[in-house]
Amino acid sequence: MAETNADVLVVGGGPAGLSAALFARKNGLETICFDTDGTWMHKAHLFNYLGVDSIDGSAFMTAARSQVDSFGVERVEAEVTDVSEADDGFAVEADGEEYTASYVVLATGANRDLADSLGCAFDDEIVDVDVTMETSVENAYATGAMVRAEEWQAIISAGDGAAAALNILSKEKGEHYHDFDVPADADAVFGGMAEE
């Protein structure tokens, strides 16, 4: 079985997973995001995502995927069939290949099977996480709909993914990490296109 190594493996590419992947990769971590495109966003139209007046859910996903692609996230369109603890982190199986990383972020929507098989503690039906979205398994995070009973909203999922990635970055850098940019950064990041 072929093996690929990264820093962070994100399972699920809805708002939670893509947000985690964006924050991690934008700040230098090699990040792979697996997705089967079953996101609820394809059924949604957003009027409640702060800063966005109105957008079709599928259009939102197209923009979000383009954004993470531009920062270099590797997106793999495949189902993750297994997540397990490995020597220095985690091993993920997808499409007959094995991927390893120090951190795993689960973002599988309402499906909590992988968190269960990994051995994450549950609180009733919900994956139990702390405020950084870390589960009872060290360096394994759970984000978005899978950590909530009913309060499912795109912006909450995106926030959960960001919180997980920032905690990973804080661990990696050894100090509390902020992903703060200022207006002068826009030219460097977007080559002057930011104001168009």
Ligand SMILES: Cc1cc2nc3c(=O)[nH]c(=O)nc-3n(C[C@H](O)[C@H](O)[C@H](O)COP(=O)(O)OP(=O)(O)OC[C@H]3O[C@@H](n4cnc5c(N)ncnc54)[C@H](O)[C@@H]3O)c2cc1C
């Ligand atoms: C009809 C409807 C309307 C809605 N309207 C709104 C709205 O107006 N505003 C709002 O804020 N929210 C709305 N929502 C809710 C919103 O869509 C969800 O809160 C949001 O999509 C949750 O994001 P998530 O990333 O947690 O999970 P999801 O978006 O469900 O993403 C999970 C992803 O993980 C993938 N996945 C799962 N298991 C695996 C695996 N083993 N391997 C690889 N990939 C996997 C799935 O295919 C999916 O793409 C609506 C939902 C519905 C159903």
